[in-house]
Amino acid sequence: MAGSINQNAYSSALPNFRNLGILLRILLMVNLAAIAGAMIEAKGAHDFWPRLLDVSIVVQPLLMLSVLALVALNDVLRRLPYYLGALAVLGIELVLATLLHAYGKPLLPIEAGWIERYWFLTFLVTLLLLLYFDLRGRALSPAISEARLQALQARIRPHFLFNSINAVLSLIREDPKRAESALEDMADLFRVVMADNRELTPLAREVELCREYLGLEQLRLGERLKVEWHIDKMPVDARIPPLVLQPLIENAVYHGIEPRTAPGVISINIYLAREQVHAVLRNPYEHEGNHHAGNKMALANIRERLQLHFDAEASLITRVTDDAYQVHITMPYVRDKR
């Protein structure tokens, strides 16, 4: 039953409370619950806003305290086995609710009410959120292996593969040394493409891969391809999803350099700013040319993988200026462990 191994691979885990997307989801859902509560209690449309205000006075401080506590304890909680971590989260919420009930009065105009209600509602909302994140994790888990598959299929263009093999063949007789190193670069490239690409990879490794790839393209295109690297401010220890840059560079060559007779420059700029890794790629672009659907597919694929790894914290923006095409990727700065 080899198939079942794969299906059971997912193990429940608490969400990363330091992820912006996760926090936004928590805020959104708790507030929706508050609105629902106010709706149920309100005796008419005119009564809704006062009710919501009443509910919010209790809910918002609790929500803020919870978020702060979860962000602070994120690492500890996530290191625990899942069910202990989940119990701990429920416990934290109940303690916070109790504290707020007991000591909140001097600070907030709360009509104390009975504490069991606080406990029950807090418990219920927390439990529902935990269930939601667990389901979401399960739903995304096959998507991540799917993304790996896509990475494998969509990455290297057959066009590139066969043209490169052809270029290497032409070298074998006249320059065997160069043919050797070209085949070594190709082996490296395909090793990465065919690897299990679910884990993050060191940025420096991806850059190295891009250099090998560009070396192969240079073989075919010669003077027509010029490359400018601006990576002296690159965070060497950053970790990024594998094959995020290489396909973009492949696109730049395919759409920016190959359709031109004149030489063109691809510029790659990687830097760190405000705890975020930025990668900016530029290539020449001619409006007259016909556009291929292949470009959009590669972009959608990368966007999807960025989202799977970083949720709302990563972005990919493309911009077309008069004579250039630019892709700007922003990713959170995930450091090499240790």
Next chain:
Amino acid sequence: MSEAPRERLRVVVVDDEAPARSRMKDLLADCAPHLPLELVGEADSGRAALALLSELAADVVLLDIRMPEMDGIEVAQHLQKLEAPPAVVFTTAYDAYAIRAFEVHAIDYLLKPIRAARLRAALARVRAAARPKPETLRELQPAPRAFLSAQERGKIHLIPIAEVIYLKAELKYVTVRDTRREYLVEESLTRLEQEYGERFVRVHRNCLVARKAIRGFERAAGEGAEGNWLVLLEGCDEKIGVSRRQQHIVREFRK
């Protein structure tokens, strides 16, 4: 002795990538002992290939499909303007769309990396093989051609479509006007209209004007033309009459 060179197959290699050309030359050298042939020229672009083939006679062109500026299929179409067009064997590394079409129309092609044996077989049957029809090549063209071609004194003259101001149907030909002069091309106006779509606008039963070249409109003066509009053109002093049925385009452009 003097008969021998005529027996040889005269081959021209066209590819934008230098290593691909050099590989092809190696392969041709490998084929030479089995099949009398001679490499008479090579070109790194469609434009260079057409210039070369206007100058020298060749029996077969090994023509790469994916090239900048003008792809191989367009080159093959312009080649038909020559007095004695050479046979064409397309080469490509990967082009799913074109390969399917080649299979359908039994057009010869070679997949890169090319095997010497496969190249030899293709060259051996090239003299006997039927030439692809112009309509077939036109069907294969995925995007509108980048150039129109006119045949002048045995040479092919290329007119970039971006520089064309208007196209006017004459009896058997179409007159192409660019900023410098006029050319006669063997085309049909209706087909050109279909091929280039939005680039041109029909102002008259026998005339297509490039949208980008339209500078404005003015009322025609003189008897009989009362109330008719004339198109004013960028880069050319001629004025072209707008037919009664096409008057609405004047309003569209005014917006």
